[in-house]
Amino acid sequence: MNRPSVTYFGIEMRVCVDQVDGTNASGAVYSRRLNAPMQFSDLISLFLQLDDLMNQQRFPEAYQSLRTFSDEKHYLPPDLAAEDPNSGMDEEFVHSIYGKHYTFSIYVASRRSATWQGALRLLDNIDTIPFSSMLSLLHLIEENVICAPPTVPSLQTSPYFLS
Numbered sequence: 001m002n003r004p005s006v007t008y009f010g011i012e013m014r015v016c017v018d019q020v021d022g023t024n025a026s027g028a029v030y031s032r033r034l035n036a037p038m039q040f041s042d043l044i045s046l047f048l049q050l051d052d053l054m055n056q057q058r059f060p061e062a063y064q065s066l067r068t069f070s071d072e073k074h075y076l077p078p079d080l081a082a083e084d085p086n087s088g089m090d091e092e093f094v095h096s097i098y099g100k101h102y103t104f105s106i107y108v109a110s111r112r113s114a115t116w117q118g119a120l121r122l123l124d125n126i127d128t129i130p131f132s133s134m135l136s137l138l139h140l141i142e143e144n145v146i147c148a149p150p151t152v153p154s155l156q157t158s159p160y161f162l163s
Contacts, residue, residue, distance in 0.1 A: 010060060010107040010118055011085055016099030020146055027099050034088045038080055047134055048075040059085045062111040101150045
């Protein structure tokens with residue numbers, strides 16, 4: 001039976017942290033919003049790519065645009081975003097993937113005041129913590145992921161990376 005992937009908080013973006021180096025994390029994001037895993041090398045690239053993904057799919061729609069004085073930059077590799085926000089990777093596959101260090105899910109429900117609002121779901125203890133800005137999300141990730149000991153339930157390897 002297929003569960004709907006859209007929740008009160010938005011569409012799940014599962015973040016698999018594979019490496020933590022000091023105060024930084026790297027890994028991949030898996031979601032119905034993506035055609036393939038989205039690699040990130042640090043938390044800034046994670047935020048920039050996720051914002052670019054939401055801009056391309058126009059979901060959730062930004063309430064205002066940031067002013068820019070240069071050409072628009074795209075941080076997301078071409079063809080990585082699914083055409084429809086709920087038509088990318090298989091949902092069961094997304095739920096079966098875990099990072100080598102930690103796994104959590106980000107749900108973005110809205111983008112008001114040029115930032116994100118939603119929830120962070122910690123998979124090791126099933127807590128869902130709301131956030132009202134990207135800065136508060138960054139603090140939650142630093143507190144609960146970067147500074148946390150590794151937790152890896154039934155690690156599975158992604159078929160996207162098998163040679």
